[in-house]
Amino acid sequence: MQNHFNGSARSLRNLYFVRTVFQALWAAAVLSTASAQPDVASILLIVYPLWDVACTLYDLRASRLTGDARTSQIINALLGSAVALGIGFTISSKPAYSIAIFGAWAFGAGALQLVAGLIRRKQFGGQWAMILSGLQSTAAGIAFVLGGLGGKLHAKDMGGYAIFGAIYFLIAGVLLSRKLSQALADPIQG
Template sequence: MQNHSTESARSLRNLYFVRTVFQVIWAAAVLSTVRMQPQVASVLLIAYPLWDVACTLYDLRASRPAGSARTSQIVNALLGSAAALGIALTIFSKPAYSIAIFGAWAFGAGVLQLVAGLIRRKQLGGQWAMILSGAQSTAAGIAFVLGGLGGKLHTKDLGGYAIFGALYFMIGGILLSRKLSQAVVEQI
């Protein structure tokens, strides 16, 4: 691995582990507040795409991607910001619509994550978990859109969605750690 690739892999690995922890905590908070404190769960629903935007911006700064990888991350940040705004505008008046908006964001973010995973697979390796995560997010997004438009509140399912995402990020972080260890051994 070249120096820039090593630094990118290191920052990406660290980001994956931080995302793992955040998503587990977020899922636990949603699942524990959805019935008794729905206002708290609503705020958490708004926060989730904003967290993704923050992670995307960090990744852009740390890895300095070029070309289509940069474009997909910028689109992802814009999509997450729009989703948070849409959720905030609908969560208290039309909560099922906010689930549909979350689903549209999950679908779009999943497609973009799938693309990013494929690009990074060639550059860094160890991205199969992110590719699977993108595919799962895309499928879950469709389910959330259809459910939300059908008037169903899938708030508990959102916790499961975040837990699966955490698992994928943890696996991605472990795979990148192994790749980084191999690079160190090769340099010796």
């Protein structure tokens, strides 16, 4: 049981740190290309949900999730795949609609992240950063949907969205590292 906790917690911690780096790099790329190279920014818009799908699939495999946690992750992977296709089909003809699609994904993925954070809180403790991240993602998703449907291109706002996500993942990774250290120091209570 303890080995399963340590293995799952380590995998999750590593995933959080990798996601931190990716999101920071993605945000920098979006912010630097949004105005000058909109085609590059468009590709980045498709890449983001696909990256989330890859992370979700890794999490499913590494954490050996069951029940509601597994179901929410599977739904998240399917949602991210569908959104990447939707963005791909609309990005050149209706770029504002692709922003709205991204927003719908951010809303749905945020809600699912909130559920996962609440479930994992029982398993690993903490997870408040992931819970806040889920709440922030749902709020940003609503703003992106409304803005996109209103014709606003939110590329710079999306960079900010990813930066906040990176901060939340970093905090969650640090907190999980502390929990792992405590479990190793006191295997009976960990």
